[in-house]
Amino acid sequence: MDLPLIPKGVERCSLKTFAPWMFLWLLIMAWGLVSAFLCLYKGLNQTNMNHYFAFGLWIVFDLSVIALGAGAFFTGFLTHIIGKDELKAIINPAVVIGFICYSAAIATLGIDIGQPIRGWFIFWHANIHSMLTEVSFCITAYLGVLTIEYLPLILSNRKLNEVPEFNIFGNNLHHIVALFAAAGTFLSFFHQGSLGGMYGVLFARPFAFREGFLIWPWTFFLFILSSIAAGPSFTLLCVWITQKVTGKELVKRSVFNTLAKISGWLLASYIILKIIDTISWAYGVVPRAGLSFMDFYKGSYGIWLIIAEIGIFGIIPAIILITPKYRERNHLLIIGALMNITGIVLNRFVFTVQTLAIPVMPFDKFMGYLPTWQEWGIMMGAIGYGILLFSLSYRYLPLFPQEPEINPVKVFGHIITDSGVIRRS
């Protein structure tokens, strides 16, 4: 039924198979919509956040997806600015993933703030000293950049491309994509950093506070580095999952290797700096605040968190991804990418939740936080939206340029190429 919409030269499952898949994610999105309605209608009392946990699951999710969505700008930077042509095979899915991550993060933030209708006050009454202002400006601008990068891909849909105006517009956008890649890189560097800066500037929260360079705390630089380490791994993982779900090879194995290598070396550099940062924090900020290292690791938020974040999900994936013989094995490659992502998500969790769980006043107590079903609902709804949009993009857009070459469509012994030409196999 939707055959005219499917790109030429590729095969897609039948609509009968595709529809239940979509229905599943629509159902999860419905959970998110119900949760969003409750939070907007009844207020944030629907969550388990409180005066101690001013931030909760949603901020962890936002920070995580923004870090993971860094694959878009970084792949764009490597492809269009550095000129790493091999990554052209993966730039389209990277852009779509980036768009999904950023739009989901902004939507979640819309629910998270107590007065969503006043969201624009950040721009109108901007406090230039606030890291959150910089984050808001850059994220919004970068979502615009991602939309512009996504647009030519949408317009290259077989049916839309038949409209001459769309065709010309899409082609013109293609020509200036390097400009947007550069703008995206600039914006992303700043907001990824500012997200780290958001915590690093909290000078009255010794767990999060960091010294730094000029106005930027060290977390500013660590967040940039960790996001560009995790972003390519997330892109790699998403493409690998797409391959598994569709049962097709969509990009050449060498592309995975390149992404894993970049991700691995960046992760290794990040982990070294993170260890230095942790040590200097433990011997600087912590004793100056009259505290000892172990004061920060109690109850559910024990020392296991730092061991897991830096050791298990930091050093191990870095070793796997930088070692050629490990990353060439499929299962190790995926485990490495997954562990890398887990470590970065754990880092965002620690900075968000643990910072708030730790009592600063000596007579206050260590707190705990578990999200409600509404909080999970918003997060799952955002994930559902992401999978839905990615599935639609995969089905109707030429997402993987190498797909027709790797999986030639044969009709009566003839190969149909992506340009629609029939040639003898």
Added chain:
Amino acid sequence: MKKEDTTKGNRYGMVIDLDKCTGCGVCLIACASENNIPVMYDESDKTRNITWLQIYMVTNGKEFPETEVIYIPRPCMQCDNPPCVPVCPATATDKDPTSGIISQIYTRCIGCRYCMAACPYHARVFNWFDPWFPEGMDRYLSPEVSPRMRGVVEKCSFCHHRLMRAKAKANVEGRRDLKEDEYIPACVEACPTKAITFGDLNNPKHKISELIKSPHAFRLLERLNTEPKVYYISTKNWVRRMADNYLSGEFKDRS
């Protein structure tokens, strides 16, 4: 960033004598009624109820008969170096250079709660629920203080409307400066044991300027450089020790 000169203008502050505080809670009630603080359906949930002045009960941790208990009333510390002000993305909170009071513009607050994360004193509270006043109570609302809507952060303002009222009166009488007792917050006025002293920290004639020079005066979490303008006094060593974090051997006995 350039360090602010805090010696100029008024710097309103508070000294709370913990040896005099009985933990009766009158300050809290006075604060709530003065500032139109709504009632929650479940006031036992102290992690979500609205209160500008929290009272902490702290013990010395010793067994009977050596047990000692103190109560620490904790309003907003009105820090000279507030961690909450620079983080607000919408400039909904600011430090008034003429009084040193940290303001909160409820109609500008977007409810992101970043200021709450920045404040180590938990002086800022968020309206998780719609404000609710039991039947009849709405008739006692103060017209000088705007009630807050759901989804915004609020905090102690040192009864800023009282300062405005006192300034207006002084202006009518052709005075520039306020007398010492002309402007005091509701909690100070209500305290039955006179444990709270209020005044201008920059005015050497005000009693508070003398009190903060006491060897028994201290502030909460002084090491974090927030420079609170709320001081406490206690002759008890363990109480002063409790006010900040110290590594072993760091705390200086001043008894």
